[in-house]
Amino acid sequence: MSVTREEVAKIASLARISMDEAALDHMVPELNNILAFVEQLGEVDTSAVEPMTAVIPQEQRLRDDVVDADPLTGGGRRDDVLANAPVAEHGFFGVPKVIE
Amino acid sequence: MTDFTQMGLKAIRDGVAAGDFTAREVAEAHNDAVAAASELNAFIVATPDHALAAADKVDAARAAGEELGPMAGVPIGMKDLFATKGVQTAAASHILEGFKPPYESTVSQKLWDAGAGMLGKLNMDQFAMGSSNETSYFGNVASPWKKLGSNATLTPGGSSGGSSAAVAARLCPAATGTDTGGSIRQPAAITGITGIKPTYGRCSRWGIVAFASSLDQAGPMARSVEDCAIMLGAMAGFDPKDSTSIDAPVPDWAGALDSNLEGKTVGIPREYHVDGMDPEIEASWEQGKQWLRDAGAKVVDISLPHTKYALPAYYIIAPAEASSNLARYDGVRYGLRDLPEGAGLQDMYAATRSDGFGDEVKRRILIGTYVLSAGFYDAYYTQAQKVRTLVQKDFMDVFEQVDVILTPTTPTAAFALGEKTDDPLSMYLNDVFSVPASLAGLPAMSVPATLTQDGLPLGLHLVGKPMDEQGVLNAGLAIEQRAGFTAQPEKWW
Numbered sequence: 001m002s003v004t005r006e007e008v009a010k011i012a013s014l015a016r017i018s019m020d021e022a023a024l025d026h027m028v029p030e031l032n033n034i035l036a037f038v039e040q041l042g043e044v045d046t047s048a049v050e051p052m053t054a055v056i057p058q059e060q061r062l063r064d065d066v067v068d069a070d071p072l073t074g075g076g077r078r079d080d081v082l083a084n085a086p087v088a089e090h091g092f093f094g095v096p097k098v099i100e
Numbered sequence: 101m102t103d104f105t106q107m108g109l110k111a112i113r114d115g116v117a118a119g120d121f122t123a124r125e126v127a128e129a130h131n132d133a134v135a136a137a138s139e140l141n142a143f144i145v146a147t148p149d150h151a152l153a154a155a156d157k158v159d160a161a162r163a164a165g166e167e168l169g170p171m172a173g174v175p176i177g178m179k180d181l182f183a184t185k186g187v188q189t190a191a192a193s194h195i196l197e198g199f200k201p202p203y204e205s206t207v208s209q210k211l212w213d214a215g216a217g218m219l220g221k222l223n224m225d226q227f228a229m230g231s232s233n234e235t236s237y238f239g240n241v242a243s244p245w246k247k248l249g250s251n252a253t254l255t256p257g258g259s260s261g262g263s264s265a266a267v268a269a270r271l272c273p274a275a276t277g278t279d280t281g282g283s284i285r286q287p288a289a290i291t292g293i294t295g296i297k298p299t300y301g302r303c304s305r306w307g308i309v310a311f312a313s314s315l316d317q318a319g320p321m322a323r324s325v326e327d328c329a330i331m332l333g334a335m336a337g338f339d340p341k342d343s344t345s346i347d348a349p350v351p352d353w354a355g356a357l358d359s360n361l362e363g364k365t366v367g368i369p370r371e372y373h374v375d376g377m378d379p380e381i382e383a384s385w386e387q388g389k390q391w392l393r394d395a396g397a398k399v400v401d402i403s404l405p406h407t408k409y410a411l412p413a414y415y416i417i418a419p420a421e422a423s424s425n426l427a428r429y430d431g432v433r434y435g436l437r438d439l440p441e442g443a444g445l446q447d448m449y450a451a452t453r454s455d456g457f458g459d460e461v462k463r464r465i466l467i468g469t470y471v472l473s474a475g476f477y478d479a480y481y482t483q484a485q486k487v488r489t490l491v492q493k494d495f496m497d498v499f500e501q502v503d504v505i506l507t508p509t510t511p512t513a514a515f516a517l518g519e520k521t522d523d524p525l526s527m528y529l530n531d532v533f534s535v536p537a538s539l540a541g542l543p544a545m546s547v548p549a550t551l552t553q554d555g556l557p558l559g560l561h562l563v564g565k566p567m568d569e570q571g572v573l574n575a576g577l578a579i580e581q582r583a584g585f586t587a588q589p590e591k592w593w
Binding site for chain 1: 198199200201202203299300301314340341343344346347406408409412413415416423427430431432433434435436437439443444445446447448449450451453454457459462463465466467469470473479480482483484485486487488489490492523524525528539540541566
């Protein structure tokens with residue numbers, strides 16, 4: 001299966017990556033090369049095979065349902081959370097206007 | 101005067117503990133080596149003060165008669181993928197440039213707790229995507245090695261290319277790496293150093309910038325098997341903050357090292373004999389078999405029938421996970437924001453991500469988005485996960501008869517920078533021998549074997565049973581003792 005220029009533009013839009021015409025020109029053949037390579041997986045008979053979900057079998061662990069079970073990842077860290085934001089105002093992340 | 105930069109991790113630690121020299125002297129020598137090696141571009145950020153502060157703490161602890169940790173007095177390099185509190189952690193990308201984590205990754209914290217200090221943040225392929233360290237936003241890393249009779253700049257491998265270059269060039273005795281499809285083992289092999297990726301889940305992923313979460317594992321890169329064993333012991337261990345962390349005790353790998361392989365069986369997978377294989381790689385593989393026989397092991401041929409499909413499965417699974425993981429870079433919470441004049445929120449996302457991600461990262465995000473999209477999910481992603489089950493089953497079947505598997509680490513020695521950048525697919529083929537063990541979550545290491553006629557290092561690759569890092573390290577030690585690899589690059593930087 002190969003992808004067209006329009007399809008690549010659609011995928012880029014889904015991935016929220018803006019691409020100009022020149023970037024699309026490059027990307028279309030590159031993606032088609034890679035897709036042609038992975039296409040060979042179709043040769044493998046997997047009709048009786050389960051898809052892998054965990055490479056090392058593990059039990060799902062649950063933490064205790066208490067506030068601040070781990071102080072590092074619990075609450076009360078607003079300033080740390082905002083410290084690297086490109087725009088932070090009044091204790092919130094700042095974004096451009098969303099609703100007209 | 102002792103040249104501390106020629107000493108390995110254990111020699112430094114033991115010398116500091118014995119009082120032969122101070123941790124501060126060691127840190128200063130390595131800080132100087134880092135400062136003098138800017139031509140290699142192995143470090144994105146140097147942190148000499150961190151190294152000195154850690155060293156002073158060790159010297160003070162020793163003076164006070166306190167017990168010293170297993171990495172006490174050892175200055176190391178930290179791959180830029182590990183979150184380090186207050187020190188830029190950019191994953192070698194533009195989109196995270198300037199990001200200073202308010203927290204420390206579990207693995208780096210464990211290393212500091214063990215007495216290590218940080219010389220700086222090591223360059224790498226952007227978001228660990230690449231095999232030649234040519235996708236970093238902060239520039240290529242140059243290998244300290246050169247081909248005999250040539251002045252061309254060679255790749256240090258990738259994605260842990262800053263780590264491999266720095267350890268090979270004696271800027272640090274050891275460094276952290278991460279390995280998703282071979283990113284510890286491939287750069288270790290082509291720079292003549294040693295590196296191990298443990299069983300998936302041994303090292304916590306908490307605080308490591310995520311690439312492909314079901315594959316990513318941290319591990320040490322150093323100049324001997326024993327140094328790797330010591331450092332892996334300091335990095336590994338259960339962490340409740342990583343939901344895939346293995347809740348099992350960390351064995352004393354370094355203490356249990358034993359190169360006597362009597363009673364052990366080594367498997368040689370026939371599918372790794374590829375058509376047109378480099379004769380020097382083939383010869384080093386033959387030599388490796390003989391070394392393991394000399395160490396007492398029985399060497400048998402085995403078959404891993406789905407080997408051929410591992411790489412294509414990997415190039416669906418890893419980009420799929422990456423496209424999901426990298427959705428977090430949106431210009432809102434951290435890192436770069438590109439807000440064109442009058443743009444709304446959606447345009448800001450698209451502009452930020454277009455500006456902030458490099459070409460290889462974009463390629464993988466797009467592949468991942470495609471294979472996960474409605475209508476294609478089963479044909480690509482589900483099929484790849486089924487093939488992954490088969491690749492793992494191949495390994496588990498042969499581990500009924502063998503203890504460890506021996507292959508070459510890479511299909512070729514180091515290539516020149518720029519040689520493969522025009523063809524992403526030819527770059528991917530570098531990882532053909534390392535990817536299968538990643539898909540199966542197995543411990544695997546690369547040990548230096550020999551130099552090519554052109555004077556470049558080649559590595560041998562050992563793959564072990566789940567949780568059997570010891571078996572891998574022991575076979576690695578048997579090779580190391582027989583290979584007697586002492587070559588190091590001639591200093592030109």
